[in-house]
Structure formats: C-alpha cells, structure tokens
C-alpha cells in the first residue's frame with residue numbers, strides 16, 4: 001500500500017490560482033472570515049478544511065462599472081481589512097519566499113491579482129499602484145476587450161472588431177508587467193492578443209483559469225498550439241472548474257434549463273439585469289435542477305491528463321474560479337473538496353512528486369521566474 005492521498009495532500013503546497021470571493025463579498029456585503037456555507041464556494045474555515053495553503057485572490061469588475069479602478073481599490077481594501085483581523089490564519093504575501101514562510105507557519109498565504117485590464121484605465125501608473133498593493137498577476141482582459149487588448153469573447157463573436165490583439169500601449173503594459181514582476185495572465189485573452197503576448201513577454205506567462213479547447217471547444221479555452229506556446233516559455237495552465245469550460249454538453253443543457261424558465265428569465269432582463277447576472281440568479285432559484293447540469297468530476301481529470309500528455313507535467317496547475325462560476329463539477333462543490341483532486345491524481349497513476357507539481361509547485365516556479 002502506497003502513501004495515502006491525504007498525506008500527499010497535506011505534504012503538498014496546495015495553491016489555487018484563481019478565486020473570485022473578493023468581488024462577491026463586496027457586492028453582497030459578505031466577509032470571507034465568517035461562515036459563508038450556502039452563500040459561497042469559499043471562506044477561511046473551508047479553505048483550511050480543504051487543505052489549501054495559498055490562494056490567489058482576484059480583484060474583478062465588469063465593463064459596465066463606471067469607475068473600475070476605484071472599484072478595484074475597494075476590493076484591495078476589503079482584503080486588507082480581513083487579513084488585518086485574522087493575523088493568525090491568513091497573511092498577504094507578494095513573493096514566493098514569503099509565501100513559503102507563511103505556509104510553514106500554518107497559515108494561508110494570500111496573493112492578490114487583477115482580473116481585467118480595464119481596471120488600469122489605460123494608465124501605467126495605475127498598474128504600478130496595483131503592483132504596490134500586492135497584485136502579482138493581471139488578466140489582460142475579462143470578457144470585455146480593453147482599448148489595448150482584445151478578449152476571446154470579442155475576437156470570437158465580433159468579426160468587425162476594430163482593434164485585434166495588443167496595441168502599442170498593450171505592448172507597453174506587458175513590458176511594464178515584466179519589469180515589475182507581475183505575471184501576465186492570458187485567460188480571457190483573444191487568440192491574436194495571446195500571440196502578441198507570446199511575442200512580447202520576456203518572462204513565463206500563465207493562464208490562471210482556462211481549459212483545453214480540444215476537449216471543450218469554447219472561446220475561453222486554449223488550443224493545442226497555445227498550450228504548447230505557454231509551456232515553451234516555461235509557463236503553466238491552471239485548470240478551471242467551471243462546468244461550461246469542462247463539458248462540451250453543458251451549454252446545450254444550460255440553454256434547455258433557461259428555456260424551461262423563460263418567462264422568469266425575461267422578467268429579470270426586463271428589470272435591467274444583465275444576462276449573466278440573471279442567469280446566476282435563476283441558477284440559485286433552482287439548485288436541484290442546476291445540480292444536474294454539473295460536469296462530471298472525471299472531466300476535470302481528463303483536461304489535466306490531456307495537458308500533461310501534450311506538454312508534460314511541469315505546465316499544469318489548479319485555478320478553480322470558485323465564486324466566479326455558477327456551476328462546479330459534481331463532487332467539487334466547494335473549496336473543501338480539493339483533496340478529491342489529489343485522490344483522483346493518485347488513482348490515475350500520477351506519482352507523489354507529479355501530483356505535488358500540479359497542486360502548486362509548478363505555479364511557484366512561474367511566480368519565482370517572474371520575480372526580480
């Protein structure tokens with residue numbers, strides 16, 4: 001009998017590279033140092049229960065927010081408040097050395113990040129500001145393009161897009177990020193933007209929460225050539241738990257669910273709610289129905305295995321997108337379920353060393369490579 005998966009999970013430095021709890025907390029006036037069971041995927045108590053050692057917290061807002069920078073600052077402030085009152089459980093860190101130190105002290109290490117380049121409001125000084133507040137990666141776009149980088153959503157759905165890829169200013173953003181030691185996150189970026197980044201970045205890039213296009217062909221996932229390019233530069237792809245990015249049958253099932261509740265959905269839209277928020281709300285009204293939409297857990301492992309087979313063990317990580325998604329895979333209902341991933345990796349025949357790489361040490365390597 002080999003070493004149990006539980007002891008491997010405990011030994012590993014488990015790092016989740018993408019979590020959206022901050023914007024959820026700000027929006028709903030919640031605090032993740034209280035018990036949020038039933039209200040969120042994550043909170044401080046449940047991270048510890050799930051054996052998580054380090055969390056990347058993204059600061060996020062959508063494109064209709066009138067003052068994205070200001071809204072981002074509020075999320076940094078909210079994070080600092082919670083860290084300040086939980087010094088025995090959680091510490092903000094900004095480099096790999098401090099991360100390891102905090103983890104050794106038995107606390108959760110937290111790194112901040114920015115999801116959506118529109119929050120810098122076309123101003124490199126604001127990028128510097130985010131870095132100084134502890135942000136160690138920025139996702140260049142969210143679903144919306146910025147003035148300087150096109151998103152995968154726009155590139156795939158808007159053929160008349162005037163600016164494709166990175167503009168000259170976009171290249172300056174990448175260079176500044178490289179100088180500062182802020183990782184470039186290509187999740188959400190359009191293909192042209194992606195290739196322009198590959199061309200511009202002098203440090204390993206990463207995808208904080210994206211999956212394999214060949215298994216689930218949606219615009220948010222990465223094609224084989226992109227995966228190879230990330231690995232070629234020494235970067236990683238962290239797998240996303242969202243059922244829609246794991247399971248190619250999800251969209252059809254989701255459309256059927258919405259059609260079943262068409263009147264209610266349209267009522268929400270009529271009230272001025274934007275479509276993805278109306279969808280989230282509708283999902284929350286019918287938990288038993290929406291649970292059936294969940295991707296099978298085995299699919300997450302399929303994406304991981306595909307990546308490993310394509311580019312090797314050194315280029316895969318975990319980027320759940322918890323609290324930014326309305327459908328997690330079966331069994332992986334919240335952050336207490338991370339040990340199931342370790343269990344599945346071992347059952348699939350991954351060695352202890354390889355499981356530990358996927359669970360966090362690959363990310364640590366990329367973080368280090370971006371540091372000055």
Ligand SMILES: [Zn+2]
Nearest residue numbers: 115188209324
């Ligand atoms: Zn995202």
